[in-house]
Amino acid sequence: MEFQILDALQTIHNPVLDTVMCGITRLGDAGIIWILLCIVLLVLPKTRKSGVILMAALLVDLVICNGILKPLVHRIRPFDVRTGIELLVKRPTDFSFPSGHTAASFASVMALYLAGEKKIWISSLGLAVLIAFSRLYLYVHYPTDVLGGVIIGVMAGALGYWLVKKVQELKNA
Structure with a gap:
């Protein structure tokens, strides 16, 4: 089912949307927009204080996604399974699950x-x-990678907020 979704998105490609999606995804490269x-x-x-909370959320997200889950799950990317797909962006070299772009984005939103x-x-x-x-549009993640990124990001944002709050409470005690 995941490939059906990804393949359906391939049918809406056009030069304008390709350019827009490449630009949007670049904003999330290495979490640059959020940093x-x-x-x-x-x-x-x-x-x-909001900056400190956002920083904590992004650090929690980095540890969970890139430090723990990607190496643990070892999920190969969809373009490595469907090798006929022409990528519009630089080929990611890390594992697919979870989507780090998505996780950092939703960690930031929650924070x-x-x-x-x-x-x-x-x-x-x-x-x-x-x-x-x-x-998804760029075929670099499965839908469940993105869904996992949303869930992990929301949790990382909440955990970052909680950590800053606890440190502040200890400081004020």
């Missing part, structure tokens, strides 16, 4: 939501959904 947002939040005194950044988290959610969809 840049984190830096901006950390620099501004008014949003510094921003819990930090109370109402203006930022809603637009971040829109971007996170687009990044997740781009991973």
Whole structure:
């Protein structure tokens, strides 16, 4: 069923959408958009705590996804199974599960939501959904990789928030 979804997405490809999806997925490369947002939040005194929460969420996500799950699950990517697919992006060299782009995106959304950044988290959610969809469109992840990334990202965002809260409580005790 996963290949049916991926193959169906191949039927909607066109030059404009290909360019847009490649651009959107690049925003998630190495979590760059979320790291840049984190830096901006950390620099501004008014949003510094939110920046710390976002940083914690991204670090938790990195450890869980790239440090634990990808090496443990060892899932090969869909383009390595369906070798006839022409990739529009640089060939990822790590494992497929979970989608790191998706996990970092949803960790960021959850961290921003819990930090109370109402203006930022809603637009971040829109971007996170687009990044997740781009991973399917570009045939670099299975749908369950993306779903796993959403779930793990939400958990990482919540855990990052909780860790910052606990450290703050210890500091204030």
